[in-house]
Amino acid sequence: MAALRIGIAGLGVVGGALLRLLLLDNQRFADAGVDVAVTAISARNRRRDRGVDVSGVAWFDDPVALARSPDVDCVVELIGGADGPARAAVSAAIAAGKHVVTANKAMLAEHGAALARAAEEKGVSLLFEAAVAGGIPVIRAVREGAAVSRITEIAGVLNGTCNYILSEMAAKGLGYPEALEGAQRLGYAEADPRFDVGGIDAAHKLVVLGLVGFGVETALADVSVEGIEAVAREDILCADALGYAIRLIAIGRRTEEGLEMRVHPALVAASHPIARTEGADNIILLQSDPGGSLLLMGPGAGPGPTASAVSADIIDVARGVRGPVMRAPAPKIAPATLLPADRQMSRCYLRLSLQDAPGAIAGVAQALADHAISIDSLMQPSVGEHPGQDVAASVVITTHLAPVGEVRKAVAAIAARPFSRARPQLIRIEDFEG
């Protein structure tokens, strides 16, 4: 059997790791029973040292030309970005009848359904294990492991940068700006961190998981997204006192009213594995029927795990594995009936700064009652509990389940009252099973 000829478009840290794996450690592929060879590469900078001799590999300045090369059977796209050269190369590859392996979550989130249709029409593979949660084989688990189960919920922590910042805030008592600065200094956060801390990166991944797991097409605009920028040191301290940690979570959940798709910071029980995710760790919880409750935890990023996931896809291509790109064949992918954020039910955490706390609490309780929101707990964190960190003027309330829109209205009403000293904080509480 002839070797599967691989063209790699994009040679950043993951592309470089993959290139070295294929060229210097090809025996690993042979041990898996497949014959694969890199025949073409493309990147922005031809001269950069990639730690391996590439003189025997054809160079392309243009990734689209690489995708069309007759010496390439499978294009590995590691350029990134929803459109531009990445999408052009992938579309060209599919049109030319070549298999595609990609780690590009943004492209899949925006054009996944269309690309799946194109690939299935051409009878080629389009695999993307590395696009979501790096080294965790979640796409396989959803697409194949749960192929016959009805997935009712996909939830998790999908962004390592936010983990890092929130863990640092908790561990060192830092405020958000200082923790972000530290993350940038260490290279965990980009100079422009909005994609990560603003929740867009996690939302892209959630859209891809929805496409694979629920078989529905949602746009980024369908996801209600809140970032972690407004999480304060005080919230981390108060959450801790209540037995919670704060993480940026992504949730896709089928309800009788429609599909919830949301990314936001949430209080999660400190004892739950989700609260244990640190740094580049990702975690995913799947609920399916009759599959049950599944938890997957592992590296969400990093060149090694990501290159390993890309390699797993390459091996599937080489083995001739052909199935629907998503969980169901592309023609069955439908638009989703979404449940808007305001109608989603949630327990909530409120941190209020009240000028005259004892007197104001009656007003707060009335505002909540006016919106039919019942109070689960009320706490006035004292200085004594957190020596040297003044949260004395705060009142922290947790609510029972309520429509988020009603909680928001109540919070707005509280903010408008004269006893409110600062903008109230509202963070959802997510009670994960197990």
Add this chain to the structure above:
Amino acid sequence: MAALRIGIAGLGVVGGALLRLLLLDNQRFADAGVDVAVTAISARNRRRDRGVDVSGVAWFDDPVALARSPDVDCVVELIGGADGPARAAVSAAIAAGKHVVTANKAMLAEHGAALARAAEEKGVSLLFEAAVAGGIPVIRAVREGAAVSRITEIAGVLNGTCNYILSEMAAKGLGYPEALEGAQRLGYAEADPRFDVGGIDAAHKLVVLGLVGFGVETALADVSVEGIEAVAREDILCADALGYAIRLIAIGRRTEEGLEMRVHPALVAASHPIARTEGADNIILLQSDPGGSLLLMGPGAGPGPTASAVSADIIDVARGVRGPVMRAPAPKIAPATLLPADRQMSRCYLRLSLQDAPGAIAGVAQALADHAISIDSLMQPSVGEHPGQDVAASVVITTHLAPVGEVRKAVAAIAARPFSRARPQLIRIEDFEG
């Protein structure tokens, strides 16, 4: 495309759930883009009500005849047992060029390598996601997700009965015999529980994971197996005081000295997800390079999750997915170089009953020193710590890493000294990452 014709041999709880899924809920398979039909069934009792009309399905008294039927393309073996009718049916199916899906861990542990060779020679699929950890797609994660990574460790909790008994002992302060009796009364443990509580069930699963993950053939006799029968209520209490829970763990680990394959009770950090496994939950930790550290947790048993896993395999067969049965092609499967239990390194927990504790401790310390074992901690649990539960005469020692054989020798020396009031207890401590 013609339907994939399924013959199910064995209609217990899992077989019954699968049968209903295929007959009453076939749309789930159609939604996944495959056309599958049950054409034949076989079980011990033809008359039992299986909650579905099977009059349109051919009945076979003999599963081997079912396996040879010209109306069957894929045999699903759910009979169980390493040999007998299960193995006869699977061998007959492969010989007849039919695909096989099985949940039979005992058969795979004893004959997996030979069956893999036979299936690959015939060019048929042999899939077994449900054989290990029920609804957790661990076989996929190992065989495909980590296809190019070198797996260095596979560890986990693979037996739900032991979870149940150990959790009950911890939660209710029961002794082992009472907890076992309770498990039997509720149907969590068999009348003859030795397979589960003696560690054989977990060892079978570990051998299968070793075959898939390490690509090595080991026999049950190669696994050092200890059950949970000797774990006492006092051990659970003392472990708790030290910040640990006790679980029956299975570990396959590559070391420079050879492969460790072992099943035994162990102290695991109470904060680790492994200590949180309750009832039918299973958990698996994978270490691989460059894949990193992966944790999978979910239902290890139950008709729904198991039937879901079997269905995932059926879908792979229907989609024409063909790869090596194990992680590497069968001819590459080699015997393992094993590291015997006595030479394995471990931290250990010792609970000693000493007649005259203060005076005897010097003797104990000397016995440990004689075997070059250094003490990490020493504790004398007092009655006060566990009101009403007398562990006052106990001395609990935790050691630093030492060869298990040396610890055993030291324990034997201590047992032989006149100050030993009862057989010393020795349980390993396993410090899992994360």
